[in-house]
Amino acid sequence: MLLRRAGGGRRRGGGILAAAAAVAAVVLVLAAIDRVGLFHLPDWFPGGRDDPAARGDVIYEGQRATAASRDFLIDIGDGEAVVSVKAKQNHDRSGWLINGDFQSTNGTSSVADPDDRDVPAKLKVAVDYCADGTVTVGPGRDGADRSISFDLGRVYVCDTTLEHTAANDAAFRQDDTPPAFHGRFVSFVSGAAETAAAAAACPTDQLERFRTPRYLDFVRDRLAERFDLPASAVTVTAPTVGASDADTRAALGRRLDSFLERHDPDHPKVTYKALSVQYLSGKGSAVEDSCYRSPGAKKLADIEDVDLPGLG
Numbered sequence: 001m002l003l004r005r006a007g008g009g010r011r012r013g014g015g016i017l018a019a020a021a022a023v024a025a026v027v028l029v030l031a032a033i034d035r036v037g038l039f040h041l042p043d044w045f046p047g048g049r050d051d052p053a054a055r056g057d058v059i060y061e062g063q064r065a066t067a068a069s070r071d072f073l074i075d076i077g078d079g080e081a082v083v084s085v086k087a088k089q090n091h092d093r094s095g096w097l098i099n100g101d102f103q104s105t106n107g108t109s110s111v112a113d114p115d116d117r118d119v120p121a122k123l124k125v126a127v128d129y130c131a132d133g134t135v136t137v138g139p140g141r142d143g144a145d146r147s148i149s150f151d152l153g154r155v156y157v158c159d160t161t162l163e164h165t166a167a168n169d170a171a172f173r174q175d176d177t178p179p180a181f182h183g184r185f186v187s188f189v190s191g192a193a194e195t196a197a198a199a200a201a202c203p204t205d206q207l208e209r210f211r212t213p214r215y216l217d218f219v220r221d222r223l224a225e226r227f228d229l230p231a232s233a234v235t236v237t238a239p240t241v242g243a244s245d246a247d248t249r250a251a252l253g254r255r256l257d258s259f260l261e262r263h264d265p266d267h268p269k270v271t272y273k274a275l276s277v278q279y280l281s282g283k284g285s286a287v288e289d290s291c292y293r294s295p296g297a298k299k300l301a302d303i304e305d306v307d308l309p310g311l312g
Contacts, residue, residue: 070296132153202241
């Protein structure tokens with residue numbers, strides 16, 4: 001009896017294993033079909049879904065003022081430039097007999113179109129437009145106790161910033177590269193995109209929009225509202241389109257060159273090619289026909305007898 005029960009137990013165990021193997025085979029077949037896209041299985045289990053948002057902590061730790069604008073420019077508008085970028089940088093650890101690492105590369109940081117890595121990414125760069133205008137308060141007219149004159153002066157491109165959009169961020173990919181390495185790659189490429197936008201030929205057609213009667217009326221109405229004056233007591237003078245000065249053009253040229261060629265960190269006198277910067281649009285030449293002007297910065301500590309604004 002004992003032997004028969006043992007034999008029966010073995011037969012039952014074999015049947016269970018066979019059934020489990022059959023179920024596993026069916027699951028694998030269905031998974032393979034689902035993967036190739038012939039049809040999609042219902043989502044019976046809770047896995048397989050992205051979290052709806054990032055989870056973690058954001059802790060504001062404070063700030064401090066460190067610099068003041070050297071050139072007082074008025075931010076009058078915003079734009080957006082498109083810069084196509086496709087680049088990669090390989091990472092390689094030191095390989096030798098003991099650790100057995102003989103690979104030519106151990107990882108790659110890259111930037112390209114998120115959906116097709118063979119195509120450049122179209123990165124969006126936010127552009128600020130500024131005027132070096134002046135506001136003058138004069139004697140009153142039309143029943144007002146004072147008048148306001150706003151001469152917009154010259155308009156410039158005054159800042160370029162790579163936007164942190166989902167599309168921009170998705171263009172950067174990290175494949176087995178250390179965080180610090182990838183961070184340097186992102187900073188380098190971002191700086192190149194921002195500099196390319198700043199050094200481009202002046203976007204004259206865009207800046208001309210700040211010279212139209214419609215825009216000047218808009219500025220007049222905002223100033224009248226701000227100073228509680230009738231619109232007739234406010235005068236707005238149209239700007240001209242500015243141009244980068246010689247020092248700014250020289251700085252832009254040096255900055256662009258820094259992305260074209262890099263020094264070997266182990267051999268400072270040796271340089272190697274980095275990025276290639278090209279311009280496919282614009283009526284003029286980059287750098288030479290730019291209208292970028294930086295507000296500049298002067299350390300607050302270097303400014304004597306400056307009273308910072310009170311908090312209340």
